Amino acid sequence: MINPYWELVILLCMINAIFAVSLNLIVGYNGQFSLGHAGFIAIGAYTSGVLTSVLGWPLWAAMLAAMVFSAVAAVVIGYPCLRLRGDYLAIATLGFAEIIRIALLALPAGIFGGPTGMRNVASFADYISTPRALNGAINLAFTVLFAVLLLTSLGWGLWALGGFVEAGVRKRLGVKHMRWAVIAAALLLLGWQWRPAAVWLLSTFQFSSAFSAASYDSDQWALFLLFLAILAAILWIVRNYLNSATGRAVIAIREDEVAATNLGVNCTWLKLQNFTFGCALAGLGGAMLAHTLPLFKPQDFNFFKSVDVLLMVVLGGMGSLTGSIVGGVSITLLPEVLRFIGRWRMVIYSLLLVLLMIFRPTGLLGTAEVGDLFRRRWTRPPQRPAQGPGGPGLAAEARDA
Amino acid sequence: MLEVDCVSVVFGGLTAVKDLSFTVEPGRIIGLIGPNGAGKTTVFNAVLAVYPPTSGEVRLDGRRIDHLSTHRIGRMGIGRTFQNIRLFKTMSVLDNVRVALQRRHLYSMAEAALRLPRCRRAERRIEEEAQEILSYFNLAEVADNPAGALPYGMQKYLEIARAYATRPRMLLLDEPAAGLNDTETDALMAKVREIMRLSGCGVLLIEHDMRLVMGICENIIAIEYGEKIAEGPPEKVQNDPRVIQAYLGVQEVHA
Numbered sequence: 001m002i003n004p005y006w007e008l009v010i011l012l013c014m015i016n017a018i019f020a021v022s023l024n025l026i027v028g029y030n031g032q033f034s035l036g037h038a039g040f041i042a043i044g045a046y047t048s049g050v051l052t053s054v055l056g057w058p059l060w061a062a063m064l065a066a067m068v069f070s071a072v073a074a075v076v077i078g079y080p081c082l083r084l085r086g087d088y089l090a091i092a093t094l095g096f097a098e099i100i101r102i103a104l105l106a107l108p109a110g111i112f113g114g115p116t117g118m119r120n121v122a123s124f125a126d127y128i129s130t131p132r133a134l135n136g137a138i139n140l141a142f143t144v145l146f147a148v149l150l151l152t153s154l155g156w157g158l159w160a161l162g163g164f165v166e167a168g169v170r171k172r173l174g175v176k177h178m179r180w181a182v183i184a185a186a187l188l189l190l191g192w193q194w195r196p197a198a199v200w201l202l203s204t205f206q207f208s209s210a211f212s213a214a215s216y217d218s219d220q221w222a223l224f225l226l227f228l229a230i231l232a233a234i235l236w237i238v239r240n241y242l243n244s245a246t247g248r249a250v251i252a253i254r255e256d257e258v259a260a261t262n263l264g265v266n267c268t269w270l271k272l273q274n275f276t277f278g279c280a281l282a283g284l285g286g287a288m289l290a291h292t293l294p295l296f297k298p299q300d301f302n303f304f305k306s307v308d309v310l311l312m313v314v315l316g317g318m319g320s321l322t323g324s325i326v327g328g329v330s331i332t333l334l335p336e337v338l339r340f341i342g343r344w345r346m347v348i349y350s351l352l353l354v355l356l357m358i359f360r361p362t363g364l365l366g367t368a369e370v371g372d373l374f375r376r377r378w379t380r381p382p383q384r385p386a387q388g389p390g391g392p393g394l395a396a397e398a399r400d401a
Numbered sequence: 402m403l404e405v406d407c408v409s410v411v412f413g414g415l416t417a418v419k420d421l422s423f424t425v426e427p428g429r430i431i432g433l434i435g436p437n438g439a440g441k442t443t444v445f446n447a448v449l450a451v452y453p454p455t456s457g458e459v460r461l462d463g464r465r466i467d468h469l470s471t472h473r474i475g476r477m478g479i480g481r482t483f484q485n486i487r488l489f490k491t492m493s494v495l496d497n498v499r500v501a502l503q504r505r506h507l508y509s510m511a512e513a514a515l516r517l518p519r520c521r522r523a524e525r526r527i528e529e530e531a532q533e534i535l536s537y538f539n540l541a542e543v544a545d546n547p548a549g550a551l552p553y554g555m556q557k558y559l560e561i562a563r564a565y566a567t568r569p570r571m572l573l574l575d576e577p578a579a580g581l582n583d584t585e586t587d588a589l590m591a592k593v594r595e596i597m598r599l600s601g602c603g604v605l606l607i608e609h610d611m612r613l614v615m616g617i618c619e620n621i622i623a624i625e626y627g628e629k630i631a632e633g634p635p636e637k638v639q640n641d642p643r644v645i646q647a648y649l650g651v652q653e654v655h656a
Contacts, residue, residue, distance in 0.1 A: 237514045244513030244520060245503040245527070248492070252500045255489035262449060263501045263567055264475035273510070319491075367491065 001139040001215040002146060006204045007223075009336050010146060011292050014227040015285050017328035018234055020312035021321060022281035027310065028318035029242060030274045031254030033086055036077070036093030037309045039100040040070045040279040042301035044286025046104060046112060049121040049296070054111055059127050063287040070283025073100075074276040082271045097306055104298040117297025124226065124291045130219040138221040140210035146224075147205045158186050164359070196340070230288070234281060235321060241277070242321075250274045251319075315356065317363030322370035327363065402426050403448070403479070403571045403603060408457035408467075410440075410447045410627070417443045418627040420457070425571060425603040430594070432618035433607045434638075436647055440627040441607045442484060445573050448605075449474050449481060461571065476504060480569030482560045484576050484607075490549030494540055494559055497548050498531040501566035531566070538562040538592070554585055558592070565596055572597070572604045578613050586610065590617050615639060623647065 002010065023037050044066040051062035081092040105115055112118065130138075162179035169178045190197055202208070209215055241247050252260040253267050261267050290296060308331060316327025334352065338345045356364075365373075403425040410418040417440045425431045433441050446452045448459055450471050459467040466474050475481075489497050506523040513520050535541045538558050543551060548559060557577060564572060574593065578586040590613060597604055608614045614621060615635040623631040623644045631641040638644055 240516045241510070241514050244510070244524070245499075245506070245508070246510055246513060248496055248500050248503065251492060251496075252489045255492060256487045258451070259483065259487040259489070260500065261451075261471045262475045262481045263563065264472050264504050265500070266472045 001206055001209060001212075001218050001220060002143050003204055003206055007220050008292070009332065011223060011227055012289075013329045013332045014231050015288050015292065016309070016312060016332045017231060017325040018285035018288070019282060019309045020316060020324035020328040021234060021238060022278045022285065023309050024313045024316075024318065024321065024324045025238065025250075025278035025281070026275055027313055028320070028324075029247070029254060030250050030271060032082065032271060032275065033090040034093045034275070035090045035303070035306050035310065036095075036097035037279075037282055038301040038303070038305035039093075039097030040073060040282040041286035041289065041305065041309075042097075042100050042104060042298070043070045043073050044283030045290040045296055045301070046118070046286075047283070048287035049118045049290040050111060052291075053118070053121045059122075059124075059291070063284060066283045066287035066290075067280045068283075070286070071276050071280040074279030075272065078272045078275040078279075082268065082275060094303065094306070097301070097303065101298045101301055104301075113297065115297065115299070117295055117300070118290070119295045121290050121296075123294070124223055124288075125219060128219050128222045128226070130222050132216055135217070135219055135221070136211045136215045139215050139218060140207070142221045142224050143205045143207060143210065147201075158183060200340075227288070230284075231325075234284075235325075238281075239321060246270065246273070311353070313363075315353070315363050317365035317367060319367040320363070320365040320369055323363055323365035323368075326365060326370070330364075402460075402462055403605070404458075404460040404463075405444075405448065406458040406460065408444075408447055408454045408459060410443055410452055411455040412452075416627055417452075418447060418454075418624075421624065421627070421629055422457075423622050423629070423632065425605050427570065427601050427603045428597060429620070430597065430604040430606055430618050432614040432621040432635075433605060433624065434609075434611075434614055434621060434644075435624040439624050439647075441624065442575060443627070444624070445481065445575060445605075445607070448573065449479060475567065478568065478570035479573060480564030480567050480571070480602075481573045482557075482564050482575055482577060484579065486553075486556050486560055488548040488556055488559060488563070491547050493545050494548050494551065495528075495531055495535065495544040497559060497563050498534055498566045499527050501563045502530055502534070502568075503527050504567070534562055534566050538565075553580060557581065557589060561589075561593065561596075565600070568600070570602050572602050574604060575607045576609060577606070578608060578610045583612075586613055611639075 019037065019041060023034065026032050026034050047069040048059075048062040048066040051057040051065055052059060057065070077093065077096045081089055081096075084092055104112055107114075109116075159179070162182035165182050166176075166178040169175050206215075242251070249260065249265045249270055252263075252265060253270060257267050312327035312331045313324060314327070315331060316325070317323030335345065335349055338349055341348055405421060405423050408418060408421050409416065421444065423431065433444060435441050443452065447454045447467075450459075450467060450469060454467050457467070458465055461474075461477055461479065464477075466477060466479075469477070489500065492500075506527050508517075508520045508523045511517075532541060532544065535544050538561070540555065540559060540562060543555065548556065551559065557580075561574070561577065572593075577589060577593070581589060593604060594617070596602070606614070606618065618635060620633065621631075621635055621638040622629060623638055623641070625643075625647040630643040630647060631638045633641075
């Protein structure tokens with residue numbers, strides 16, 4: 001079984017991935033700059049929290065209500081605001097999120113918890129009961145799964161970093177094989193610090209206690225499975241949405257609103273619809289957050305939460321769904337992974353973000369999807385020659401291009 | 402038939418278009434000429450209600466359209482291209498055309514999200530039609546390329562293909578020949594004439610290239626400072642003293 005602290009981190013990774021996907025719909029695909037995502041997350045979290053703990057609603061109904069409430073709030077704020085563009089829209093949504101946060105502080109503390117927040121919300125685990133006999137084995141399976149996932153992504157990250165360094169160094173200094181130097185350096189570092197690394201690995205992924213009483217009592221695997229299923233469902237639906245007529249029109253609005261309007265696209269309506277969809281997903285993520293964290297308070301949904309989510313979108317790549325997941329997971333993991341640094345942790349974290357934005361301004365994936373990277377490497381589609389249409393001059397121009 | 406009836410567009414104290422009237426019949430090409438800043442593009446924007454006319458009426462096949470919003474007018478069948486090409490640059494060539502023609506195959510967002518059969522059927526039809534249009538404009542080869550990566554000439558074709566995909570009854574082309582050489586221009590205009598014959602739409606054309614305008618248009622409207630100064634067949638407009646004045650300047654004779 002995975003230790004409870006890292007269990008929470010993994011769940012937060014998935015929730016943050018949902019936030020990033022939902023904001024990417026608005027910022028990355030539709031080009032509307034929203035800084036108020038925390039407001040919609042807060043609405044989702046508090047709706048679900050209050051409905052389950054105070055009114056005793058079943059979990060699924062409360063989560064559905066969280067989506068509906070966030071969607072309604074999105075329509076109310078989006079209808080006047082989406083006529084604004086760029087900075088103005090960002091400021092208006094930012095103001096909205098602050099209104100929500102301060103309203104939550106002011107609402108009756110008996111129900112909403114006031115500034116200290118809500119702490120008696122039932123967690124997902126309270127709703128789940130799994131056959132005890134199975135827990136040990138399945139927990140072990142998930143522990144292995146996440147350990148493999150972590151190690152492969154670390155390896156892939158190292159490989160990519162090495163390739164990046166190699167490309168830069170070869171261009172400037174003409175030195176080859178830097179990728180292997182980077183990997184060797186990382187391995188040396190690991191060899192030097194093997195003892196703390198091994199301790200960390202084994203205390204995080206507690207293979208040895210797989211069949212202990214604690215593991216039999218824990219149904220963390222069901223949580224992982226549930227969250228993965230929700231994330232997968234959201235991804236599938238969002239991908240279908242983006243590949244549909246509506247999704248194409250939404251992207252067309254980002255590209256050129258005037259041209260889209262002339263083609264018969266109702267931009268105002270579509271922007272509102274897309275904004276509402278994104279915010280409803282944020283509400284769902286907020287509800288999941290409410291039932292995952294032991295405690296949440298209005299201060300958790302301040303301006304910095306909105307910025308965090310925006311950071312995930314930008315870092316992963318605006319207009320890339322899998323990029324949002326990579327962004328959400330990295331932004332959640334990075335501060336945790338950097339804990340060994342100690343007191344300079346957040347400085348290093350910020351420095352990494354600055355470096356990434358300098359060298360990779362389109363985000364880790366740009367507009368590509370993770371699948372594209374492998375497809376390009378493994379199948380290598382034949383290069384399409386651009387043939388000119390119409391006049392003879394065009395063909396020549398196309399060849400030059 | 403597009404009827405523009407006494408249309409004026411006023412921005413604050415500036416009258417950009419003043420009491421302009423003309424009609425474009427289906428199957429005919431009308432040229433709109435005038436020196437820089439004469440208000441030609443503003444006429445387009447007034448017809449499409451990007452800047453709604455301050456006074457006057459615009460009718461499409463007898464129905465008033467000047468009070469509608471731009472996207473409704475687009476759906477009613479007025480296609481348009483832009484002076485500086487406005488493609489959806491990072492979208493594929495195919496998607497550019499798909500956005501234009503998907504209005505005719507509607508399905509709900511729920512059907513799209515769950516990929517239900519009706520959505521899949523509609524998507525197949527949209528794709529087929531888009532491919533058909535692309536191959537008609539000789540763009541099928543580059544269907545998967547991002548539109549912004551196409552060479553300039555192909556972008557011009559794509560913009561016309563996209564406007565054509567809305568099945569317009571009226572096509573407004575804003576300087577289609579700008580930046581093309583003579584051979585390319587001829588090929589493009591041959592294509593425009595062909596789609597006009599096929600679909601029976603009317604064409605309103607803004608153009609600076611006099612050779613082109615005189616060659617292709619049956620009727621020409623010349624405007625200056627938003628006012629019509631001449632109208633008629635090419636030879637007549639070409640020799641109109643006010644048109645010559647507008648283009649070459651007034652020769653002041655001091656007594």
